[in-house]
Each structure stands twice: as C-alpha cells, then as structure tokens.
Amino acid sequence: MSAGMDSELIVKAGSPPPALAGVRCVMMDLDGTVYEGDALYPTTLPFLDALTRHGIAWGFVTNNTSRSIDAYVARLRGMGIPVSGPEQIVTPVLSVAEAFRTEHPAFRRLFILGTDDFRRELCSFGFDETADSPDDRPDAVVTAFDKSLNYPRLCRAAWWIRNGVPWFATHPDVFCPTPEPTWLVDCGAITACLETATGMKCGRVFGKPNPDMLQVMMKRLGLRPAELLMAGDREHTDIESGIRAGARTLRISSGVGGGVSETRADYCAPDLGVFHRALFPTD
C-alpha cells in the first residue's frame, strides 16, 4: 500500500487503476460506508448517481437480519437513497435460503431464533416453523439477531442442538453498534451462548466475512468475481468478504472500522466521494 494523504485515494500495488473498467456492480456495506446511524454521508447520493449514469449496478450488503429486506428498502428510500427494489439488497436471509435450497433440499421445518420480520422472511422461501415443543422436531435450527429473545425458546433451541439437529447462524457479529445508551447483543453472542450451554459447535455461520452474500448477488446478476467491487469500512468483515469472493475491494477509512495501515483492500479512501472523483474525474 503506497503512502497517501488523508484526502487521497490509495491504490494497493498490483491492483488495477481505479477506473471501473470491467466492474459491473458495486456492493456497499451500510453503516460507516453510506451513512452513520440515521445520517446519510453527503458523498453517498452523488456517488450512486454517478454509478447509475455510467451504467454500473449498485446495491447493499448487511449482516443485520433484524430487519427484512423490504424494511431496508423502505428505510433507505426514507433516507433519500433511490433504491429501485429488494433486488438491490442482500442480507444473510438470502444466504440461508440459498444454502438450504441447494445443499439441504429436504429441509422444510425450522426452529428459528429471530425477530418476527426475520422468521416471516425466511419462511417465505418455503419453510415452516416448528412449535416450541419437544414433540415437534425441526429439520434445522437457525439463530439470527433475535431482538425478542425469549428464555424458553433459547432453551428449546439448545435442546434441539443437543439432540443433533443441524444448526446454522446468520452472521458472526457479537454486538450491533447503536447510538442509544444500550449494548445490542447480536447473533454471534446468542450463538456463543448456545455453544457454551450445549458444548456443540454451530455447523455454519453465514454473513460477512464469508462471501455468501456477494455470491448471491453475483449469481443474481450473472457476474464473474472480477466484475464486482465490495466497499466497506471494516477490514475483517467487509474487505475480507470481498477478498474471499474474489471481488475487487474498497476500504472506507472514515467509518468505525479502525486503522487502515494493514488493509488488504485494492483501494482505500476516506469516503465514497474521494473514490468517486478518482473514478470519474470529469463528473
């Protein structure tokens, strides 16, 4: 990584120049990349507009499964982002549904720890929820960001895990950042709680840093890895997921993701605006 001023784009040695020749889609993390809390960064809308004008698709990937994709569409539109529809947003609900469809086609009935939105959304892919009963054995247990976590249901999940039911988690994050005076215990911590209680290991964890969500998008758009660019502020989730997917990567250094001296990203910029000006200097 070459040295640069804070206001400059840094290009990793060996990476192609930041002309998006060959890139057909830019996928972005949300918090710390396009907005912070409820405040949209001023660089976001001009960047998205430029991508659209230059014929490059764009969308968002988030590990946060507490909201449905439709709820994200409404939230992002409410912030002024011209999202055309749910096809521009990927959360691990799509990764779970795709993995079950292709790798576990016999799965029909699930015991889910998640918000009402998440449970409804996952079941919309053709699954049913089992009752909280020892007589209703599920095909799989799924743990997600359950903001309505309930002790008997936590124990029921543990019971099925102890009894050998295949177990999956939507994402590894142990907490969810919030400006509120509280600490949001996230899916990774709920998963760790169940692992401690049962002595069992979760069979598979989806979400960044895994490449599954980007692979969902590549499949949807028929893209090769080199045709995708992943932008985000966190090295060990956003950038890692892009690298594992074989995509190009852009690290945004102004978010909460920490220092950038060791970044493995192809490009590093303080915000999307700096990257925008490097890509399209005549805009």
Ligand SMILES: [Mg+2]
């Ligand atoms: Mg972020």
